[in-house]
Amino acid sequence: MEILVVSNVGKAYKRYARKWSRVREWLTDKPNHEKNWVLRDLNFSVNRGESVGILGVNGAGKSTLLKIITGTTQPTTGSVTIHGRVAALLELGMGFHPDFTGRQNIFIAGQLLGLRSDEIAANMNNIEAFAEIGDYIDRPVRTYSSGMQMRLAFSVATAVRPDVLIVDEALSVGDAYFQAKCFQRIAYFKEQGMTLLLVSHSPGDVVKHCERAILLKDGRIEQDGSSRSVTNVYLDELFGRKKDIGTQSSVVAEDSAQKLVSGGNLDVFHTRPGYHKQEHRWGHGGAVILDYIFSSNGEDYSSRLESNSVTDFYFKVRFESDFDSVVPGFLIKTLEGIFLYGTNSFVSTGEEESISVSAGEIKIFQFSLPLSLNEGHYMVSFGISSGLPLQELTPLDRRYDALMINIGRPQKFWGIVDLKASFHCHESKSEAFVA
Structure with a gap:
C-alpha cells in the first residue's frame, strides 16, 4: 500500500536582478523576476514499511524535497499525498524555542508533530529516559549542546511511533552510543510497519538502513533503485566519473x-x-x-x-x-x-x-x-x-x-566479522556450603 505519493513536484524561488525589482513588481503588479528551479518533475511513491534513502551532492534539492513532503514548504507545481502521521527531524532544534526549557519544548514540538497534550504528558517519562540529558530537561534549550538538542528532538519525534519518519542528517551530530540507540528504535518501528525516509551523505548508512535509494541531481531524480546500486552512482557525483575504459581482446586466464x-x-x-x-x-x-x-x-x-x-x-x-x-x-x-x-x-x-x-x-x-x-x-x-x-x-x-x-567456514558464528573472542570458565574459590 502506498503511504507517500510525490506527483510532478517542482519548486522554484523568485530571483530578482536588483534590490528594487521586488518593489517595482509590487507596485506594477507585473512579474519582474526570474524563477530559479531547485526541483523539477519529481515523481515517485513509497510503500508502507519501506525504507528509502535520499542521496545527492550539496544543492541537489534533498532538504527542499523533505520540507515539501512535511508541509513546511509548498511546491510550485505538483502535489504530495501522505496517508498517516509524519514525524520529521529536518533541522537541528526545529520547533524548539531557545528560551523555553526542554520540558516546555517537548509540548511545543510534540504538538507541531500532531500529538495531543495528553499523549505528550503520558509519554513524558519515556521521552526523558530516552533523551538522557538529566537535569537539563528543565533548563533553557539555548544552554544545550547540538548533541543534546538532537537527543531531545529525536526522543520527541519517536515518542509515539509515526507512520512516516523523516531524518535529514540530524543524527550525524550525535555520539556513537546515541546513534546506535536511535537506529535500534528505528529498526523496531520498521518491524511494526513504519516508513523511513533517510537523508545522509554516508553511503554506508543508506545501504545499512534502507533497501531502496533515490539519487537527486540538479533537482531531478537521477536514479531510483536498490540502495547498493544507487550509492555507487552517488560516489560518481562526488568524485566525477571517467569515460568507460574499453576492454581489449580476451586472453586465457593466467595461473600464478x-x-x-x-x-x-x-x-x-x-x-x-x-x-x-x-x-x-x-x-x-x-x-x-x-x-x-x-x-x-x-x-x-x-x-x-x-x-x-x-x-x-x-x-x-x-x-x-x-x-x-x-x-x-x-x-x-x-x-x-x-x-x-x-x-x-x-x-x-x-x-x-x-x-x-x-x-x-x-x-x-x-x-x-x-x-x-x-x-x-x-x-x-x-x-x-x-x-x-x-x-x-x-x-x-x-x-x-x-x-x-x-x-x-566449517563453523558459522553470528554476524559478519570474526572478532576471535576467547572463552574461559572459572571455578569459584569459595568453600562449599556444609549442612
Whole structure:
C-alpha cells in the first residue's frame, strides 16, 4: 500500500536582478523576476514499511524535497499525498524555542508533530529516559549542546511511533552510543510497519538502513533503485566519473602471481575467474587497472577461500601519465553494499614514502590479509589514486564491486566479522556450603 505519493513536484524561488525589482513588481503588479528551479518533475511513491534513502551532492534539492513532503514548504507545481502521521527531524532544534526549557519544548514540538497534550504528558517519562540529558530537561534549550538538542528532538519525534519518519542528517551530530540507540528504535518501528525516509551523505548508512535509494541531481531524480546500486552512482557525483575504459581482446586466464607480474599490458581484467560484470568503474583517468589475481593456500582464483586464511590480492596498473605520488587501495563489502574493510598503501604500512610513476610504466600492487569473515559471498574493489595519502586524493581508476569471492567456514558464528573472542570458565574459590 502506498503511504507517500510525490506527483510532478517542482519548486522554484523568485530571483530578482536588483534590490528594487521586488518593489517595482509590487507596485506594477507585473512579474519582474526570474524563477530559479531547485526541483523539477519529481515523481515517485513509497510503500508502507519501506525504507528509502535520499542521496545527492550539496544543492541537489534533498532538504527542499523533505520540507515539501512535511508541509513546511509548498511546491510550485505538483502535489504530495501522505496517508498517516509524519514525524520529521529536518533541522537541528526545529520547533524548539531557545528560551523555553526542554520540558516546555517537548509540548511545543510534540504538538507541531500532531500529538495531543495528553499523549505528550503520558509519554513524558519515556521521552526523558530516552533523551538522557538529566537535569537539563528543565533548563533553557539555548544552554544545550547540538548533541543534546538532537537527543531531545529525536526522543520527541519517536515518542509515539509515526507512520512516516523523516531524518535529514540530524543524527550525524550525535555520539556513537546515541546513534546506535536511535537506529535500534528505528529498526523496531520498521518491524511494526513504519516508513523511513533517510537523508545522509554516508553511503554506508543508506545501504545499512534502507533497501531502496533515490539519487537527486540538479533537482531531478537521477536514479531510483536498490540502495547498493544507487550509492555507487552517488560516489560518481562526488568524485566525477571517467569515460568507460574499453576492454581489449580476451586472453586465457593466467595461473600464478608471477605470470601476472610478467604479463602484457592488455586489459584482461574481465576475463578472470570471479569477475563481477556488474562492476562499477570510475575515475579521472591517467591510470588503468588491467588485471588481478587472488591466491590462498597455494591456489589461485580459488572458488572457496577459507575464513581466517591469509589471502593475497594482486592487481596490475598501467600508468598513462607521470605522477609524483600514487596510492593503491583495497575494499571489501557485503553483497548488500555494507563496507566491511577498506585500506590503502599508507594505512597498511604507516609509511608516507611516495610511490612515484612514469607514463607507460606498469606496477603490481599487493594486499595480503586474513579473511576473518563468516561464510558467504563478498565483493572486492580495487582503486588507484594520485596525491599524498594525508591530503586529498584524486581517483584515477576505481573498480568497485569488481570481483566476487566466496568464503567458507566449517563453523558459522553470528554476524559478519570474526572478532576471535576467547572463552574461559572459572571455578569459584569459595568453600562449599556444609549442612
